[in-house]
Amino acid sequence: MCWFSNQGCNPVVIPAQAEIQNSIPGTGFWPIPGQNDARESRECLMKKLLFQLDTDPIPSVFDTVVAYDGGADHVKTYGGLNPNNVGPLIDGAIFTRSPKEKKFTALFIGGSNMEAGQNLLKAVRKKFFADFRVSVMFDSNGSNTTAAAGVALLSTAIPLAGKRAVVLAGTGPVGQRAAALLAKEGAEVTITSRDMKRSQAACKLIRERFDVEIKPAAAADEASRAKALKGAQIVFGAGAGGVQILNEEHWRDNPTIEAMADTNATPPLGLEGVDMMDKIKERHGKKAIGAIGLGALKLKVHRTCIAQLFDRNDQIIDAEEIYAIAKEMAAE
8 A cells, every 4th residue: 555745746655564563662653774673783782681589588699699690681689579479570570571572581589498489489470471471490599400410410420210319408498309300310219307297398399399209207317317328329418508417437338329419518518528529539439429519510500591591581490491401511
């Protein structure tokens, strides 16, 4: 369709509806020459915004630093979040940018409480619909990245399927995720805790999330923890920093143990006799992985996941996705 201008009756073509819809906001009704270049330039100038949603009152500084190292241009932190108060933040994230630009906005869910983090993730996902969504990474207390790095390195040291694994002090976020990933790899997994009820509760959470069965065990002291390792081939230490949970003699003289990983980097270390720098190092005939040995991979995985958030706007990067990245990196 055309109409005539007042300059020599030259026809002026009215753009098709698609062209009108694709015009750049703020440039007026008519498409302008080079508008595609302008759009591409605008996309290049878009800042990568990461909103750090923490269930603890004070957001993790560690997660903020890694977010910048992973490629975020700006990181905005929010603490004390729960399913009842997170809604307005998600609305702000999903309604502000065009569909092609939404990939430059992403969310990171953290905090020290695994169950609280999982509930927050569910609430966030409920707010998404159609293409009104942004990518999310879930890593409460470094649980996914730390566990993924540890289990990935163990998988390069020995085959995991069919092995018996014990996650010592495993009711925290890292222990729960390590137990789940080991079970998904085909290992028979037991979680220990000083309190049987806490161990049972952790096993229940894992079963609900991953559909795997984990055995609970009470082990209040080093002697009982050593007893729990009878017949085990894999030991994963997930205790609190600065707390030794196993004497060297208890694993050194155990004839069935093949590989061990310790996530405690604060002396005294969790597994006595395993150096924090160990990375699949032979010790007393067993493959040992220390906290710094797996920590380097953990940080690399964490940064890679942050960068990946900005590839698309429809990703949920949780335990399974993070573990896949960790396994690939560990095999390099």
